[in-house]
Amino acid sequence: NNSPSHNSSSLQPSFRIVRMCSTASEKAHFILPDDQPIVRLEVETAFNGLTTSEKLYSHYVSQASWYGGLVVLFQTSPESPDIFRLIHTINTAESVESLKDKSLAAGLSETEFTAYLIYCSGFYANMGNYKGFGDCKFVPNIDQAVMEKLVKSSAAFAGNNSILDIWNKVKDKMFSLSDKERQLGLGEKGVTKYFSANCEAKDSDVVNAYLKHKNIEGYNNRVIKTEEGGKTVYEIRKAAVQNSVLCEEEYKGCTFKVTTGDYQQLLQKVCENLTEAEKHCANDLEKNMLKQYCLSFQTGSLDNHKDGSRYWIKNKGPMVETYIGFIENYRDPAGMRGEFEGFVSVVNKKMSEKFQVLVDRAEELLPQLPWPKEFEKDAFLRPDFTSLDVLSFAGSGVPAGINIPNYDEIRQSEGFKNVSLGNVISSSYGGTKRSTFVTLEDDVLIKKWKVPSFELQVGLHELLGHGSGKLFYKEDKAIKDPFSEKGDAISSWYEAGDGYDSKFTTIGSSYEECRAECAGLHLCMVPGVTEIFGYSGEEAEHIKYVNWLSMVHAGVKGVEMFSPGSMEWKQAHSQARFVIMNVMLEAGEGFLKIEKVTGEDGKPDLLISMDRSKLESVGQPAIAKFLNKLQVLKSTADDKTARAMYGELSAVTGAGERPWLAWREIVVARKQPRSILVQGNTRVENEKLELVQYDPSPAGMVQSWKERFPDMACLDKIIVDVAEKEGNHWA
Ligand code: ZN
DSSP states (O other): OEEOOSOOOOOOOOSSOOSSOOSHHHHGGGSOOTTOOEEEOOOHHHHHTSOHHHHHHHHHHHHHHHHHHTHHHHHHOTTHHHHHHHHHHHHHHSOHHHHHHHHHHTTOOHHHHHHHHHHHHHHHHHTSSBOTTTOBBOOOSSOHHHHHHHHHHSTTTTTOHHHHHHHHHHTTTTTOOOTGGGBBOSGGGOBOSSBOTTOOHHHHHHHHHHHHHHTOOOTTEEEEEEEETTEEEEEEEEEOSSOEEEEEEEETTEEEEEEEEETHHHHHHHHHHHHHHHTTOSSHHHHHHHHHHHHHHHHOOHHHHHHHHHHHHHSOSOSEEEEEEEEEOTTSTTSOOOEEEEEEEEEOHHHHHHHHHHHHTHHHHGGGSSSOGGGSOSSOOOOEEEEEEEEEEESSOOOSEEEEOOOHHHHHHTOOEEEEEHHHHHHHTOOOOOOTTSOHHHHHHHHHHHHHHHHHHHHHIIIIIITOOOOOBGGGTTSBOTTOTTOOBOOOOBOTTOOHHHHHHHHHHHHHHHHHHHHHHHHHTSTTHHHHTTOOHHHHHHHHHHHHHHHHHHHHHHGGGEETTTTEEOOHHHHHHHHHHHHHHHTOTTSEEEEEEEOTTSSEEEEEEEOGGGIIIIIHHHHHHHHHHHHHHHHTTOHHHHHHHHHHHHOOOSOSSSOHHHHHHHHHHTOOOOOEEEOOEEEEETTEEEEEOOOSSHHHHHHHHHHHSOOHHHHHHHHHHHHHHHOSOOO
16 A cells, blocks of 8 residues: 655546537646646665665666556556657657757747647656546647647657657547546546456456455456357456466356466566566575566466565565565556556665654554454564655656555565655655645644654554554454444454455545554554654644644545546545545534635635644544544455445535535646656666766656666567557457
């Protein structure tokens, strides 16, 4: 599980349902603005502290991550791989300056050329044309005809007809914004690459039943439905270098085929680089870990990836921390299939010491959580908890903290690791813009305390949020149900073959984030906790208040991530924060107020007011009660009650005291775009490995990607091969 930064504002559809964007203001929801903030992910000091061998290890795992990250193109939308081919062929063929000169000569304005660079930056950062945070499509902020001029004036185009073929293939999809294309989703609700285009929710249910029957977890597969001789055939295709058919059988009147070979050529590059990295490992745990990952990517075996993860959790406190594979299932409409991510980061020793104190004190903090002690794990598995500065993070975005592995069986009995991504938090909060939806007085507090309060929240969220609680199985059925007045035993539990994700499916990610966020809110109030991070007295009071206020702020801003087109939430964390905001509102007694007002600019605005004198007397008890409920329903596999409760608290409607569907327009109109992070590259220079960093600008972002994959001819062949193998099941 990961926690994205609260600095979360991205593009979402307007709530009016229209076929195509007819006006400029409507299109504004689907473009990256001309003043798109771009910041550099600073890592130089941390990187320079590494030994030669640690640097080489970092380099090869980064290479593996970047190649693997391209898998996300294939996991996002049908057109993403070809858009990548188009822009990357153009960008690698000449310098940004030269492309600019030619574009201007062809009639583009400076602004139009910059809009092209911003589109490319967003595309590279999200690894596709849908936002990694919010799952909403974005299109270039220039017309198709203008883009065509740029394509035709580029050096890539001169004497090369194939670029025109790619352009003709993508030029409509790159700009189109039909209802279905506006967001990711299953069937009529949106676009997905986790299921072939002919699949709907009922197909996902049938496949889910089969996977459970076979005890297969979803992480590294996709589903392709075909009809053969009047019979429905479901292919469960696993990511792997090797091509094979693992099994073919009948189940509930359908044919099921489990195969391997998805993303073949990209995973081959991942394996080659991991094998190189093996030569520079710090110890045997790392060596064995990389071997298992390679085996998993070679054969599609999730068991190998689990074994790799087992070595990984045993490798405590390494200088260079990494993880790679099909990890987070936020973007699969069925909530099971993992998106590829890979990262390399360097330990920040000073900050890590604070987290270590938190780990040391975990055993005394866990009983402070509001559930009965039977609902907590038998023994706290002391995880590694470090603060890391990210060197490379490949995938659809960079989170602020991570708690992995996501495999229940390992988390429950063997352990997990927490990481807080320090340089991501500090760069995401670099802005000095006026915070929306709060008073001037609160804005001052937020500016001053948001970084330390977020560091605290991420620490508690990951370690004692995701890291807490127990799942019950049949052998636990004598446990007392805390909600039963008669003292009855629990009436539900997980069956063999069930896991949290397969039981909670569509609400699973968000519900778990909500649990972790509530744990952070609850525990930051416990005496002594802020002191671990070095804050006491008045400072501690400010940090607690800013933490709670930021949560509500994120809840209000998060409503942007609700898609009125499909009436679904598109971002797990945003939904979770919206739910928490509602719990605080329901606590009553004037603790929290959110109202529509007229803003400083005379336009409609929203105002959050939290009575900080009631944090302890009203806020905390309400969150504790809710958190207890979340945990008990999770422990007892009671997804039915959980869905009803969570659905009610997540509802976005146009009626009532707080008509969020209408207020969403205000939120969207006042959104501040999420920053794009420019990451560095490592390269070998005079037999020495060095770090290259880039300008925090659209041109710098494009340059960084250009130098990351300079040989487009070679990369193009790999992408085309993966696409050919993938077939035409997606559009
Ligand atoms: Zn989380």
